[in-house]
Amino acid sequence: MITESIRKVGSGTIDMIEGTGRFFVFLFSGIFNIFTFPFQLWKIIEHTWFMGARSMGVILLTGTFTGMVLGLQGYYTLTKFGSEGMLGSAVALTLIRELGPVLTAIMITARAGSAIAAEIGVMRISEQIDALETMDINPVRFVFSPRLVAALISFPLLTALFDAIGIFGGFITGSWLLGINAGIYIYRVADSVVMADITGGFVKSFAFAITVTTICCYRGFFTHLQTSGGFGAKGVSSSTTRAVVNSCVLILILDYIITYLLL
Amino acid sequence: MTSPLIELKNIHKKFGTNHVMQGVDLSINEGEITTIIGKSGTGKSVLLKHIIGLMHQDSGKITFSGKDTGTMTHKERRAFKQRFSYMFQENALFDSMTIYDNIALPLSEKAVFPRDIIRAKVKTRMEQLDIGETASKYPAQLSGGMKKRVALARALVTEPDIVLFDEPTTGLDPLRKNGVHKMIHSYQKMFGFTAVVVSHEIPDIFTISQKVAMLDKGRIIFQGTPEEIMNCEVENIYSFIHGKGDVEFE
Numbered sequence: 456m457i458t459e460s461i462r463k464v465g466s467g468t469i470d471m472i473e474g475t476g477r478f479f480v481f482l483f484s485g486i487f488n489i490f491t492f493p494f495q496l497w498k499i500i501e502h503t504w505f506m507g508a509r510s511m512g513v514i515l516l517t518g519t520f521t522g523m524v525l526g527l528q529g530y531y532t533l534t535k536f537g538s539e540g541m542l543g544s545a546v547a548l549t550l551i552r553e554l555g556p557v558l559t560a561i562m563i564t565a566r567a568g569s570a571i572a573a574e575i576g577v578m579r580i581s582e583q584i585d586a587l588e589t590m591d592i593n594p595v596r597f598v599f600s601p602r603l604v605a606a607l608i609s610f611p612l613l614t615a616l617f618d619a620i621g622i623f624g625g626f627i628t629g630s631w632l633l634g635i636n637a638g639i640y641i642y643r644v645a646d647s648v649v650m651a652d653i654t655g656g657f658v659k660s661f662a663f664a665i666t667v668t669t670i671c672c673y674r675g676f677f678t679h680l681q682t683s684g685g686f687g688a689k690g691v692s693s694s695t696t697r698a699v700v701n702s703c704v705l706i707l708i709l710d711y712i713i714t715y716l717l718l
Numbered sequence: 719m720t721s722p723l724i725e726l727k728n729i730h731k732k733f734g735t736n737h738v739m740q741g742v743d744l745s746i747n748e749g750e751i752t753t754i755i756g757k758s759g760t761g762k763s764v765l766l767k768h769i770i771g772l773m774h775q776d777s778g779k780i781t782f783s784g785k786d787t788g789t790m791t792h793k794e795r796r797a798f799k800q801r802f803s804y805m806f807q808e809n810a811l812f813d814s815m816t817i818y819d820n821i822a823l824p825l826s827e828k829a830v831f832p833r834d835i836i837r838a839k840v841k842t843r844m845e846q847l848d849i850g851e852t853a854s855k856y857p858a859q860l861s862g863g864m865k866k867r868v869a870l871a872r873a874l875v876t877e878p879d880i881v882l883f884d885e886p887t888t889g890l891d892p893l894r895k896n897g898v899h900k901m902i903h904s905y906q907k908m909f910g911f912t913a914v915v916v917s918h919e920i921p922d923i924f925t926i927s928q929k930v931a932m933l934d935k936g937r938i939i940f941q942g943t944p945e946e947i948m949n950c951e952v953e954n955i956y957s958f959i960h961g962k963g964d965v966e967f968e
Contacts, residue, residue, distance in 0.1 A: 492829070493827075493828075493829035574814075578812075581808065581810060581813075582806050582808060582810040583810050583811075583812055585767075585772055585806070585810065586804070586806060586810035586812075588771075588772060589770055589772065589799075589802065589803065589804035590803075590823065590824040590827070590876075591796060591799040591800050591824075591828075592823070592824070592827045592828075597827070
């Protein structure tokens with residue numbers, strides 16, 4: 456009984472150490488292979504289109520409503536202190552520093568990250584990744600490196616879009632619906648946001664891009680090793696779920712760590 | 719006498735408690751078609767994957783032209799891999815790519831050849847295998863037989879020295895099975911590659927093989943010519959070849 460428990464703890468620890476090592480080898484191999492010849496320009500464009508351009512709709516929608524709800528909540532809170540004129544600052548800083556990068560990353564995870572994990576997982580179970588190895592094509596370079604570059608391009612751009620449309624959403628609620636002077640709203644936005652806020656937001660979005668893409672590609676790539684979730688189609692479904700859950704949790708943890716370091 | 723190109727010596731492989739290979743010894747001669755037969759689940763595909771390096775043995779040695787693959791440098795290993803092609807049981811075609819892109823992939827990913835040379839090479843293979851019309855289609859739009867031909871075209875486009883076929887006729891009707899066998903035979907003659915075929919098509923596969931090896935309970939229990947195995951009177955070989963005896967389901 457005791458021996459069995461010790462064995463389980465030991466085996467779990469070994470698995471965890473192995474998994475961590477495998478994850479970082481995968482990440483560094485993916486980064487290294489971005490710079491190997493021939494450059495995968497066409498694939499990067501293709502993935503940027505999928506991950507970035509095709510996520511614009513959902514970013515516009517969520518950004519608008521996030522800004523609108525921030526405007527609404529902010530207005531009624533600030534009214535209590537007679538400072539509703541500060542609404543522009545509240546909305547802009549909340550979006551640029553926090554909600555913009557975090558919600559953009561979560562939306563991309565939900566839309567593109569899950570698709571990436573599922574696609575690579577299917578490639579694994581249908582032996583397409585083995586086929587790459589037999590053709591002497593580096594599978595990490597083939598499936599991960601171009602997606603990583605695409606994410607590093609897409610995440611900051613979509614974050615900027617989310618911030619801009621969110622600030623406009625706050626303007627719709629604050630100025631059009633609740634009657635705050637438009638000039639004051641815009642003035643407060645321009646006055647309160649400094650370069651460090653924008654840089655901090657972009658630092659977060661780069662960190663989230665690397666985290667989300669690595670987790671989603673890694674989960675799909677090693678679908679065959681995650682047998683606890685099942686094999687075949689069930690294995691792919693389990694990898695996809697884990698990819699999304701792990702990404703979302705790590706986004707929030709990283710957000711706290713980066714905020715702590717930047718403040 | 720033909721020299722052994724690939725030799726497997728005392729290969730052992732375990733998956734958990736399942737001891738799949740228990741001392742496999744096999745030699746594959748250059749320029750020949752070697753067929754590996756055996757009951758389902760005896761590790762024939764695992765054996766092929768060890769030859770190409772997709773799996774690694776727990777113990778034992780695999781040599782290629784006398785050189786131990788386990789002691790090869792990174793450069794030697796790449797050169798070794800470039801001489802191989804592998805045709806998967808389920809084809810392993812990239813379903814989001816067109817047929818042309820699937821066949822061109824081993825060449826286009828390495829940028830060794832200019833684009834027009836790649837196009838010419840792919841076109842030649844597609845014409846030889848009578849799949850010229852399918853270039854812009856996707857694997858899901860093709861029949862089983864056509865997919866096999868696409869997989870074969872992809873395997874041959876790099877002009878490999880050794881081609882490994884993992885049950886190339888699975889899921890095909892008898893006519894198409896014969897077609898695939900003829901195809902392997904005629905292309906082996908045409909290109910002169912060394913072929914290792916895992917197959918259940920007994921005795922049809924023997925007509926194109928120069929050598930047959932039988933895997934049973936983790937060991938190679940027979941290596942010889944098709945004639946020799948057909949005349950072999952060892953009980954379990956005889957009953958397997960002639961489809962006699964009871965099957966034990968474990």
